[in-house]
Amino acid sequence: MDHSGEKGNLSQVQHVVLVLSGKGGVGKSTLTTELALALRHAGKTVGILDVDLCGPSIPRMLGADQQVVHQCDAGWVPVYTDTQKSLALMSIGFLLESPDEAVVWRGPKKTALIGQFVSDVAWGELDFLLVDTPPGTSDEHLAVVENLRKHKVDGAILVTTPQAVSTGDVRREITFCKKIGLRILGIVENMSGFVCPHCSECSNIFSKGGGEELAKLTGSPFLGCVPLDPQLTASIEEGKDFMQAFPESSTFSSINRIAQAVMASTEAA
Template sequence: MSKVQGNSEEERMQANLDRIKHKLIVISGKGGVGKSTVAVNVALGLAQKGKKVGLLDVDIHGPSVAKMLGIEKKTLMLAKGEQYPEPVKVTANLYALSIATLMPSPDEPIVWRGPLKMGAIKQFLRDINWPSLDYLIIDSPPGTGDEPISIIQLLKSVDGSLIVSTPQDVALLDARKTIKFSQKMNVPIIGLIENMSTFICPHCGKKTDIFKGTGVKKAAEDFGLDILGSVPIDAAIVESGDSGKSYLEKFKNS
């Protein structure tokens, strides 16, 4: 019998959601801050601890998850006797879904407006045979537009958000908007992650603050939030993501 049960679209979606214990969304106010890198490694970290994890990339126009996990050429499989396909099984405990795996070419742009994006996100939740999960990690596009609004509304309840930003003061403007967005959508904020916090020279070990400012720290203080961690600029992180093998997968003891 198909895991996605129910006669109506609403029933099928609810059947999927009922098998997910916790739902977390990774968001940012602007692009290029490392949000997808954080989402991928959070998902892998939980999976390495024995949790069943799903990673859903809803960045319709700029999906990165498939590339970072090395599943760009993977296709969704239909199990015997099933009506709906399954997400890509990345490891024993990690399943992932990205629109990038559905496109004929990685160079193919997705020229969609809001209604089409909303429809695709609905299908990701409704018409995919997600297994029972301890966590569903959502990699959302930057900003506060259609995709993050749609996924939060469709999930009905989200356990928490992780907000990713870089240190410079100009990023404070976007970080604050993202915090307010999470609050307006009634999503508890787990904390902030400061990415690209500093650069450590691999040759001499000297630290250099390439991005000056205290934007993340100031936002955390103003809103009473925790900074969960500061991630330095590390060539190994960049190389691992580009190679299709994420940092935590490549360096499991990190």
């Protein structure tokens, strides 16, 4: 089997970062999307590989869900969300006949598709490729890591919410990363407080600090907190760029700080 194409399609990608979570519903796809937009605002060219095969939500979050994927000599051409081609996207969502179609596949077929996603997408020149993975530590994760090993993976960002139930799941994810030798770039505590849309005050509707505590306990870097922000939620629902729409908000600052930390830790790698 000729693997030259695989190296070819990722050879101009500078940094590969996986976004992982121990459980569903922690806002991993939202964080991946906002991190991609923050990196783009910092002048980087970014790609998102959405391998959450059963819940491909990123195309909608970027207002690109009506797009189709085309073939070229080097494989699939990713969907670009802007005319400058600074944000590229590949997702199984583009390959389904309708948005209501369910992906009911056994492991080997999923693994094969992930292999194709990694090797057959013509990303071109990218500063960052963010890989949005399904929750947990399933064979899909192993397939992603094994396929990307041929290239260089800078590491993983782990997303948790503040509660102990969620941080317990992330602890398993940390063990998974250590077992497979995947560097942990840091932990993000998402849904960390609620920003009131009227007065902008942040209230802790869950507990707070679970992510930071977990980072300390496991010796992992803590990248920061992102609150629940109705403005961010509305932007995501409408496929708008939150980073452009609300540059004054504290949520913008926190996402921006996480992006800066990711840039710093990958440059140092």
